[in-house]
Amino acid sequence: MDSFGQAPAGNNVVEITAENFQQEILQGSQQKLVVIDFYAQQSPESISLSEKLVKLFSAYPDSVTLARVNCEDQQMQALAMQFGVQAIPTVIIFKDGQGVSGFAGDKEVAELEQLFAEHLPKPEDGLLTQVNELINQQNFNDALPLAKEASTLAPERGDIKKALIHVLLAVGQNQQAESLLAEIGMIDQDDYYQSLLSQLELNKQAAETPEIQALRAKLQQDPEDHVSRINLAVQLHQAQQNEQALELLMAVLTQDLNAQDGEMKKTLMDILATMPKGDAAASKARRTLYSLLY
Helix, strand or coil, X not given: CCCCCCCCCCCCEEECCCCCHHHHHHHHHHCCXXXXXXXXXXXXXXXXXXXXXXXXXXXXXXXXXXXXXXXXXXXXXXXXXXXCCCCCCEEEEEECCEEEEEEECCCCHHHHHHHHCCCCCCHHHXXXXXXXXXXXXCCHHHHHHHHHHHHHHCCCCHHHHHHHHHHHHHCCCHHHHHHHHCCCCHHHCCHHHHHHHHHHHHHHHHHCCHHHXXXXXXXXXXXXXXXXXXXXXXXXXXXXXXXXHHHHHHHHHCCCCCHHHHHHHHHHHHHHHHCCCCCHHHHHHHHHHHHHHC
């Protein structure tokens, strides 16, 4: 038996038999993309194509199964006939229990990549999966850069945009979240979208507590009241209004780095330490602070 007769344990290449056909192809295609490779060991074209397919799909062990059907086996010949196979090699792409595409004959690697491109998972899909897992763990700081990256790769994807909005609201970036919510089209305005709208309103209400309003009034009366400025920054931080808190403190620190005996700088550093990686406001504040220090 050649090297393709039996797939190495642990990978996503499966040799189809009468016993596992139902599980690997019909049921398996409900969870993963199944690529059926109808081959013959005596066909050089089959061997060439199989080698390319194994290599191509080795990068997708969790999302693609390469199901190989040896058409020199009498039982598998009957299966090939059921699929309408008329030439060897033939490839059929199976998804959700039915064939969605296919071709006959050997292909160059570049052509194979193009043929499978629309069916293979994209980088943004993997990122979205990670983001949703982190959201479930309430680890929003780590989720933010991944959500932004996914949105950059696929800015038209409503599901990715809503996940990014979810994370932005969780870390208090209400203004950016509100802007993105306005971009969500009617087709994506589902229950998840409505829950995000509600969360935005709750965030806005939390951003203007009586304590925050009172401190704003005190600071407006006396802009040199550094104690009120620090207290207001802390309150804003607790209300997840980190960008406002940083701006409030940096307005003084750019003029006096040791304001309030260094307490203002310490408050700024404490807020920065809690902010997610890649946060634009945090990066800007760190750059400014660095220039002041050095």
